[in-house]
Amino acid sequence: MSGLEISHLDVWFGSGHDRVDAVKDVSFRVDSGASFGLVGESGSGKSTILRALTGLVPNWSGEMLVAGEKLGKKRTAQFYKKVQMVFQDPYASLHPRHTVDQVLSETLYLHGFDAIDRRIVKLLDDVGLGPSFRFRYPHQLSGGQRQRVAIARALAPEPEILLLDEPTSALDVSVQAEILNLLVDLRMARKLTYVMVSHDLAVVGHMCERIAVMQLGEIVEIMSVADMRTMKTSHPYTKHLLESSLGYKRVESIG
Amino acid sequence: MTNAGLASGEKQSLRDWLRTETPTSRRHAKIASLYQGWLTLKSNKLAMIGLFILVFLVLVALFAPLLAPADPFEQNLANRLQPLWGQGHLLGTDSLGRDILSRLIYGARITLYIVTLVAMIAPIVGLFVGTVAGYAGGWIDTILMRITDIFLAFPRLVLALAFVAALGAGIENAVIAISLTAWPPYARIARAETLTIRGSDYISAVKLQGAGPLRIIVKHIWPLCMSSIIVRVTLDMAGIILAAAGLGFLGMGAQPPSPEWGAMISEGRKFLLDYWWVATVPGLAIFTVSLGFNLLGDGLRDVLDPKDAGDA
Amino acid sequence: MLEQQDKLLDVQNLWVKFPTRSGVFDAVRGISFSLGKERLGIVGESGSGKSMTGRAILRLIRKPGIVSADRIMLHDKDLMTMSEREMRKVRGQRISMVMQDPKFSLNPVMTVGEQIMEAYAQHAKASKADVKRKALDMLEAVSIRDPERVFRAYPHEMSGGMGQRIMIAMMLIPNPEILIADEPTSALDVSVQTQVLSIMDRLVQERGMGLIFISHDLNLVSSFCDRVLIMYAGRIVETCRADKLHEARHPYTRGLLNSLPRLTEPRERLDVLKRDPAWREAQSVSGAS
Numbered sequence: 001m002s003g004l005e006i007s008h009l010d011v012w013f014g015s016g017h018d019r020v021d022a023v024k025d026v027s028f029r030v031d032s033g034a035s036f037g038l039v040g041e042s043g044s045g046k047s048t049i050l051r052a053l054t055g056l057v058p059n060w061s062g063e064m065l066v067a068g069e070k071l072g073k074k075r076t077a078q079f080y081k082k083v084q085m086v087f088q089d090p091y092a093s094l095h096p097r098h099t100v101d102q103v104l105s106e107t108l109y110l111h112g113f114d115a116i117d118r119r120i121v122k123l124l125d126d127v128g129l130g131p132s133f134r135f136r137y138p139h140q141l142s143g144g145q146r147q148r149v150a151i152a153r154a155l156a157p158e159p160e161i162l163l164l165d166e167p168t169s170a171l172d173v174s175v176q177a178e179i180l181n182l183l184v185d186l187r188m189a190r191k192l193t194y195v196m197v198s199h200d201l202a203v204v205g206h207m208c209e210r211i212a213v214m215q216l217g218e219i220v221e222i223m224s225v226a227d228m229r230t231m232k233t234s235h236p237y238t239k240h241l242l243e244s245s246l247g248y249k250r251v252e253s254i255g
Numbered sequence: 256m257t258n259a260g261l262a263s264g265e266k267q268s269l270r271d272w273l274r275t276e277t278p279t280s281r282r283h284a285k286i287a288s289l290y291q292g293w294l295t296l297k298s299n300k301l302a303m304i305g306l307f308i309l310v311f312l313v314l315v316a317l318f319a320p321l322l323a324p325a326d327p328f329e330q331n332l333a334n335r336l337q338p339l340w341g342q343g344h345l346l347g348t349d350s351l352g353r354d355i356l357s358r359l360i361y362g363a364r365i366t367l368y369i370v371t372l373v374a375m376i377a378p379i380v381g382l383f384v385g386t387v388a389g390y391a392g393g394w395i396d397t398i399l400m401r402i403t404d405i406f407l408a409f410p411r412l413v414l415a416l417a418f419v420a421a422l423g424a425g426i427e428n429a430v431i432a433i434s435l436t437a438w439p440p441y442a443r444i445a446r447a448e449t450l451t452i453r454g455s456d457y458i459s460a461v462k463l464q465g466a467g468p469l470r471i472i473v474k475h476i477w478p479l480c481m482s483s484i485i486v487r488v489t490l491d492m493a494g495i496i497l498a499a500a501g502l503g504f505l506g507m508g509a510q511p512p513s514p515e516w517g518a519m520i521s522e523g524r525k526f527l528l529d530y531w532w533v534a535t536v537p538g539l540a541i542f543t544v545s546l547g548f549n550l551l552g553d554g555l556r557d558v559l560d561p562k563d564a565g566d567a
Numbered sequence: 568m569l570e571q572q573d574k575l576l577d578v579q580n581l582w583v584k585f586p587t588r589s590g591v592f593d594a595v596r597g598i599s600f601s602l603g604k605e606r607l608g609i610v611g612e613s614g615s616g617k618s619m620t621g622r623a624i625l626r627l628i629r630k631p632g633i634v635s636a637d638r639i640m641l642h643d644k645d646l647m648t649m650s651e652r653e654m655r656k657v658r659g660q661r662i663s664m665v666m667q668d669p670k671f672s673l674n675p676v677m678t679v680g681e682q683i684m685e686a687y688a689q690h691a692k693a694s695k696a697d698v699k700r701k702a703l704d705m706l707e708a709v710s711i712r713d714p715e716r717v718f719r720a721y722p723h724e725m726s727g728g729m730g731q732r733i734m735i736a737m738m739l740i741p742n743p744e745i746l747i748a749d750e751p752t753s754a755l756d757v758s759v760q761t762q763v764l765s766i767m768d769r770l771v772q773e774r775g776m777g778l779i780f781i782s783h784d785l786n787l788v789s790s791f792c793d794r795v796l797i798m799y800a801g802r803i804v805e806t807c808r809a810d811k812l813h814e815a816r817h818p819y820t821r822g823l824l825n826s827l828p829r830l831t832e833p834r835e836r837l838d839v840l841k842r843d844p845a846w847r848e849a850q851s852v853s854g855a856s
Contacts, residue, residue, distance in 0.1 A: 135278035177826035206828035
């Protein structure tokens with residue numbers, strides 16, 4: 001019930017002469033409770049798909065079915081209760097002048113929740129931040145802490161589907177591990193569906209069960225993570241991506 | 256524990272409370288943040304000089320009746336054009352024998368009045384127009400910006416003259432005239448900031464919570480525009496005071512016998528060569544206050560901008 | 568141990584301090600290492616001091632930052648005792664630096680060709696035609712297929728990978744002995760990374776240069792470099808050969824290695840690094856080769 005399905009999605013910016021097609025005829029589906037990865041390099045259109053889902057993109061065509069609801073031009077309040085997003089850059093996803101408390105209480109207020117105080121305390125606890133973080137400003141938080149706040153904000157309306165746009169690519173390696181563990185725990189505890197965008201195959205491999213490989217706006221291949229690990233791929237681009245991810249292969253010295 | 260010990264113990268904890276990294280309530284967070292800003296400002300010596308000048312201006316204006324040695328309107332033609340230190344008049348007397356020092360002190364009130372009124376009208380109108388234009392985009396943006404351009408095209412004094420010709424001279428009309436030409440730059444600043452902010456992830460995030468444009472503009476965009484606007488206001492103040500003085504000089508602003516500084520310069524102009532202090536002293540007052548605003552504005556920019564830039 | 572004459576760079580007891588309103592912040596705390604004609608990797612997370620180390624060597628740290636060291640020897644000359652004018656002769660000509668994002672390190676209002684020619688002309692006296700020839704040669708050396716076109720283009724017209732190759736061309740044209748590369752591929756896509764790295768690899772080998780490769784990417788450094796220094800909180804906590812990185816012993820290094828998700832080995836949970844305060848306090852390990 002809380003899965004999503006995308007059929008023949010096209011997203012473009014500009015028109016006529018200046019039209020840029022960011023996403024071309026993309027179709028995939030994510031079952032309820034599953035974790036799906038969108039991988040590709042910059043310009044592949046993977047983040048654009050997430051933005052199209054959340055209604056942050058003006059020009060698109062095709063069909064998007066999310067939690068049983070067909071998406072139109074605008075998103076409804078129920079949609080925002082069911083689908084939430086965690087953004088890539090923890091330094092840019094929190095308002096610089098709002099405390100953590102303001103961010104969370106505004107979110108809860110907009111979704112019509114009561115007992116806001118209690119919920120804030122619980123949310124902070126769920127993401128591993130204690131009450132001492134409640135009234136801090138973003139510049140008083142580290143990257144990992146900010147990302148936890150962003151996750152708390154996304155969890156506040158009790159969504160079913162979480163869209164993750166490179167949630168750890170701006171974080172240090174050790175902090176990334178904490179955040180990835182947190183995301184895995186939350187998914188199990190709340191039975192969430194994840195759609196995760198990343199350029200890092202190892203991260204996607206850890207978090208997801210199936211992935212779609214994208215290049216220049218198109219899906220090149222959809223495969224299971226198990227296959228990805230064993231390099232069982234038919235498409236040359238996927239192969240190239242996998243090999244590049246394994247590290248640098250030095251060609252022996254000339255002299 | 257002695258009283259002194261208690262007092263220093265309490266003082267220590269107030270400072271700790273203000274400097275804390277983990278605020279315990281909304282109010283606490285706000286106050287701690289303001290305190291941090293204050294510390295940054297305090298470390299800038301020039302800005303503190305500016306602040307001092309302005310605080311001095313406010314105090315002088317507030318306590319004018321107590322500070323002024325004489326009645327600013329009392330004429331004494333026998334005593335006219337006394338030099339500095341002459342006959343118990345610290346700054347001399349003007350062409351009608353009025354004590355310049357007292358007129359200067361009461362004139363501070365008028366200057367403060369003008370500055371406050373314009374500071375309340377122009378930036379707020381500009382902020383409103385600019386943020387709505389920047390956020391809405393499309394034809395709303397175009398229309399609002401063209402209106403802004405129209406007002407921007409008017410030279411300040413010419414518009415003021417036209418206004419005053421239509422409505423009659425006086426301080427309030429001068430203030431309105433100045434505000435009408437002062438708001439467009441704020442609209443431009445606010446619009447530029449809004450265009451940058453509008454694409455940020457935190458705005459996208461709050462849209463994903465279902466926030467409407469009104470909430471986004473008022474609660475998210477305005478707080479971020481405030482810094483640039485505040486800095487611009489303080490830096491503009493010098494120009495506004497001079498504009499008011501200019502109007503006063505032309506007889507369009509404060510009317511005689513009002514001790515407005517610009518009017519005082521105008522009255523003293525005829526005597527500039529032989530009795531230079533009559534025009535120069537109010538001129539120096541204008542200079543000092545303008546300088547104060549400029550210094551403070553620069554310092555405020557250092558306080559308000561770094562946080563805007565974010566940190567990594 | 569490298570003989571003294573094979574050491575290109577010898578850094579002893581380098582400190583970088585920043586006085587702030589709330590005390591002095593030590594970004595680099597007394598590290599020592601040396602560099603021969605090899606690829607030395609400096610790995611660390613943000614705040615470890617690795618970038619500061621690179622900049623300190625070139626004395627690019629401005630006030631209020633304070634750099635101090637017992638010595639930073641470039642062959643037989645101590646960089647710490649040089650005047651600013653002498654340092655200017657060192658920068659670019661003897662030690663060069665490639666930074667992370669060509670968007671920010673290339674001048675947007677000059678064409679690529681102008682910038683490369685400027686880099687060359689700073690350190691060599693030659694006719695304009697010769698300089699242009701040299702610049703075009705350099706662009707070819709970094710595998711740019713259409714050097715004439717790129718020569719006339721502006722940086723914003725180039726992709727990230729191209730930009731970084733241009734940066735490398737610019738930095739290597741004066742023929743320095745040492746290249747410091749500060750996260751040179753972090754802003755690039757994965758497939759472009761390999762390309763840029765192989766260009767850097769080839770050029771460094773051809774010219775017999777020393778390379779200091781600063782990065783947060785452990786895997787990359789272990790596959791690209793010869794020797795690795797791991798930095799934490801301004802100190803070097805471990806040094807080892809790059810191919811032996813996975814046998815590292817210091818708990819911080821092990822912790823970093825274990826917290827990485829691995830493409831070929833699935834794991835339930837990633838190990839979370841538990842920072843031991845003792846690591847901050849421990850003495851810096853010497854990175855002498």
